[in-house]
Amino acid sequence: METQLTSGKQQVIISPDQPFVIIGERINPTRRKKLSETLAAGNFSVALEDARSQVAAGAQVLDVNAGVPGADEPKLLADLTRALMAQMDVSLCFDSANPAALEAALSVYTGKALLNSTTGEEKSLNTVLPLAAKYHAAVIAVLSDDSGIPPTPEARLAVARKIVQRASDYGVPREDVVVDCLAMTVSADTNAGRVTLDTMQLVRQELGVNLSLGASNVSFGLPERKAINAAYLALAVARGLTAAITDPTVPELRTTLLACDLLMGHDEFAMNWIRAYRAAQKAAAQS
Amino acid sequence: METQLTSGKQQVIISPDQPFVIIGERINPTRRKKLSETLAAGNFSVALEDARSQVAAGAQVLDVNAGVPGADEPKLLADLTRALMAQMDVSLCFDSANPAALEAALSVYTGKALLNSTTGEEKSLNTVLPLAAKYHAAVIAVLSDDSGIPPTPEARLAVARKIVQRASDYGVPREDVVVDCLAMTVSADTNAGRVTLDTMQLVRQELGVNLSLGASNVSFGLPERKAINAAYLALAVARGLTAAITDPTVPELRTTLLACDLLMGHDEFAMNWIRAYRAAQKAAAQS
Numbered sequence: 001m002e003t004q005l006t007s008g009k010q011q012v013i014i015s016p017d018q019p020f021v022i023i024g025e026r027i028n029p030t031r032r033k034k035l036s037e038t039l040a041a042g043n044f045s046v047a048l049e050d051a052r053s054q055v056a057a058g059a060q061v062l063d064v065n066a067g068v069p070g071a072d073e074p075k076l077l078a079d080l081t082r083a084l085m086a087q088m089d090v091s092l093c094f095d096s097a098n099p100a101a102l103e104a105a106l107s108v109y110t111g112k113a114l115l116n117s118t119t120g121e122e123k124s125l126n127t128v129l130p131l132a133a134k135y136h137a138a139v140i141a142v143l144s145d146d147s148g149i150p151p152t153p154e155a156r157l158a159v160a161r162k163i164v165q166r167a168s169d170y171g172v173p174r175e176d177v178v179v180d181c182l183a184m185t186v187s188a189d190t191n192a193g194r195v196t197l198d199t200m201q202l203v204r205q206e207l208g209v210n211l212s213l214g215a216s217n218v219s220f221g222l223p224e225r226k227a228i229n230a231a232y233l234a235l236a237v238a239r240g241l242t243a244a245i246t247d248p249t250v251p252e253l254r255t256t257l258l259a260c261d262l263l264m265g266h267d268e269f270a271m272n273w274i275r276a277y278r279a280a281q282k283a284a285a286q287s
Numbered sequence: 288m289e290t291q292l293t294s295g296k297q298q299v300i301i302s303p304d305q306p307f308v309i310i311g312e313r314i315n316p317t318r319r320k321k322l323s324e325t326l327a328a329g330n331f332s333v334a335l336e337d338a339r340s341q342v343a344a345g346a347q348v349l350d351v352n353a354g355v356p357g358a359d360e361p362k363l364l365a366d367l368t369r370a371l372m373a374q375m376d377v378s379l380c381f382d383s384a385n386p387a388a389l390e391a392a393l394s395v396y397t398g399k400a401l402l403n404s405t406t407g408e409e410k411s412l413n414t415v416l417p418l419a420a421k422y423h424a425a426v427i428a429v430l431s432d433d434s435g436i437p438p439t440p441e442a443r444l445a446v447a448r449k450i451v452q453r454a455s456d457y458g459v460p461r462e463d464v465v466v467d468c469l470a471m472t473v474s475a476d477t478n479a480g481r482v483t484l485d486t487m488q489l490v491r492q493e494l495g496v497n498l499s500l501g502a503s504n505v506s507f508g509l510p511e512r513k514a515i516n517a518a519y520l521a522l523a524v525a526r527g528l529t530a531a532i533t534d535p536t537v538p539e540l541r542t543t544l545l546a547c548d549l550l551m552g553h554d555e556f557a558m559n560w561i562r563a564y565r566a567a568q569k570a571a572a573q574s
Contacts, residue, residue: 186549187557193550197525218550222557223564224542231546234521238484255511259518262473263480263505270474270509277510 001175003138003210003242005061007111008089012060014178014210014243019266020257021061021243023093023114023212024054027080028065039076040068044083055090057248058258058276063116064105065095074104081105093140093245099127106135113137116245117180120145120159129170138176139167140212143199149182153198156181160203178210178243179203183232187221193232197239204240211236212243230256237264251280288462290425290497290529292348294398295376299347301465301497301530306553307544308348308530310380310401310499311341314367315352326363327355331370342377344535345545345563350403351392352382361391368392380427380532386414393422400424403532404467407432407446416457425463426454427499430486436469440485443468447490465497465530466490470519474508480519484526491527498523499530517543524551538567 003014014021027050029036038046051062064084066077077096084092085108093114094105102115117140118128132139141163143149143156150156160179167177181199184192196218200211213236219228230252233244237260248254258276261267290301301308314337316323325333338349351371353364364383371379372395380401381392389402404427405415419426428450430436430443437443447466454464468486471479483505487498500523506515517539520531524547535541545563548554 190555191552194552197551222549222560224560227542228546228549228560230518231521231543232550234518234543235525235547235550238522238525255514256518256521259515260522262509262515263519263522264484265473265478265481268477273509273511273515 001208001210003175003178005091005112005114005138007091007109008085010089010091012091014212016204016210016240016242017266018242019261019272020237020241022054022057022059022248022254022257023061023063023243023245024050024057024059025063025214025216025245025247026050026054026249027062028095029068030065036068039066039080040071042076042079044080047080048083048087051084051088051090053249054247055088057254059090059248061091061093061114061243063093063095063245066101067096067098073098073101077101078104078108081108085110099131102128102131103135106131106137109135114178115139117142118163119143120163122146125163125166129167129172132167132176133171138178139172140178140180141167142180143182149184151195153195153202156195156199157202157206160207160209164207164209174207174209178212179207180212180214183213183215183218183236185220186218186228193218193235197235200236200239200241210242211240212245213241214245216246226250226252229253233257234260288495288497290462290465292378292399292401292425294378294396295372297376297378297398299378301499303491303497303527303529304553305529306548306559307524307528309341309344309346309535309541309544310348310350310530310532311337311344311346312350312501312503312532312534313337313341313536314349315382316355317352323355326353326367327358329363329366331367334367335370335374338371338375338377340536341534342375344541346377346535348378348380348401348530350380350382350532353388354383354385360385360388364388365391365395368395372397386418389415389418390422393418393424396422401465402426404429405450406430407450409433412450412453416454416459419454419463420458425465426459427465427467428454429467430469436471438482440482440489443482443486444489444493447494447496451494451496461494461496465499466494467499467501470500470502470505470523472504472507473515474506480505480522484522487523487526487528497529498527499532500528501532503533513537513539516540520544521547 095116219225382403506512
């Protein structure tokens with residue numbers, strides 16, 4: 001099953017038969033003071049630099065969050081979208097809990113965007129899915145609902161089933177629903193990582209949809225988070241993960257995902273692996 | 288399903304419900320000149336140091352290969368086994384293509400060993416399985432047969448099925464057969480990594496046996512082999528890998544396997560992860 005996103009002249013395909021799609025996470029003011037301050041002032045220089053560096057490191061899609069406290073989020077997200085489109089041709093993933101902000105961005109975006117996100121909560125389904133249908137966008141479906149985050153793979157699968165059905169009712173086809181099985185923190189619950197991996201396998205098997213993941217929560221509160229996150233991405237790829245919201249400028253993560261492409265048969269003659277290696281050698285020689 | 292190995296007073300359990308078992312690969316004279324020369328001279332100092340360093344880095348089992356060109360391999364493997372037993376209490380995996388060497392080692396070993404390995408070839412089955420039965424050893428089953436290495440997961444599964452059946456005929460129970468799905472080189476065949484991963488899933492699903500892997504061939508001929516091997520181990524763990532013949536003294540591999548234990552729910556309160564982190568911090572401070 002293929003999820004297609006577009007921007008200007010570019011197309012991104014999320015699919016188990018294609019290289020892994022990195023959705024760059026850095027344009028998000030949460031815990032990033034300088035980005036937050038510049039965005040609040042209507043200055044997009046930091047955001048644009050984040051965009052450039054992530055695309056250079058292999059991001060095919062950029063997550064864009066303009067949730068700066070006190071700001072007019074719809075206007076800011078739309079302005080930021082325009083600024084990004086003026087600078088580069090890259091697919092965008094609009095990240096907001098505010099439907100007005102999502103719609104403002106969708107209305108100025110040229111292409112087929114990804115929405116981050118709907119959950120299985122009624123309020124979320126009833127606002128986000130109509131937007132996805134109206135603007136022909138794909139949508140990330142996070143597997144929580146009005147009762148919270150289900151503790152078992154089977155119960156999370158049930159939420160996925162419901163969201164896919166509701167999306168279909170609204171006219172959003174199954175291939176445009178990208179499921180996020182929700183990686184929780186292993187330091188709080190020993191089985192949190194495994195439950196998510198098992199959910200991924202069930203969801204892929206029954207619904208055949210593409211899977212994305214915000215993979216960094218899993219290591220919260222532990223030392224050497226990058227190593228944990230990198231290993232988790234590889235484990236998840238083996239269970240069917242096709243995309244992740246992550247930071248490709250972190251070498252451990254980028255390298256692991258390139259290795260996964262190579263090992264899953266998505267890098268013929270290891271060309272991408274060798275190209276990345278040569279680029280790293282060249283960069284090291286110049287520094 | 289549990290594969291139990293023993294040595295002196297120690298027990299090792301290979302199981303999907305237990306932490307990953309590292310079988311240290313370093314005591315193998317192939318491409319290791321100093322080890323080869325010392326072994327040929329009946330000097331076990333290098334081998335014993337390899338044993339100590341691998342156990343310190345987390346190996347629960349040690350692969351022992353005494354295939355020094357020109358040496359009396361049965362005598363050498365038996366002598367090396369005695370020397371290892373005298374120094375430490377650790378499970379051993381006897382690695383030889385020579386049945387006489389396997390038997391010489393088995394006859395002096397105190398405990399339940401692992402044999403590396405039988406294939407699905409008639410000659411191999413008919414010599415190695417009787418040894419496993421006679422000495423109550425577990426055995427690694429490599430999925431090739433008289434026709435070579437089957438190219439598809441289904442055909443490799445058929446070899447696994449056959450070996451498990453033949454083992455049972457010889458009195459070796461299924462839980463003592465640890466299947467190696469054979470990781471081939473991705474630089475020679477783009478799909479080599481994926482075929483092995485898909486085989487692992489089929490074999491686990493149908494036969495329920497434990498899985499081991501020699502994971503370093505997969506990266507042969509490519510740069511940054513450690514990163515590829517580490518990612519492959521994580522992919523394989525998600526498909527059911529329970530043990531690997533690898534080098535735990537390589538930090539990338541050891542760290543990835545510890546992260547996999549953590550993420551698969553086999554490291555309660557992240558105690559092993561944090562202990563390893565502290566040990567690394569301490570070692571760094573002292574160097």
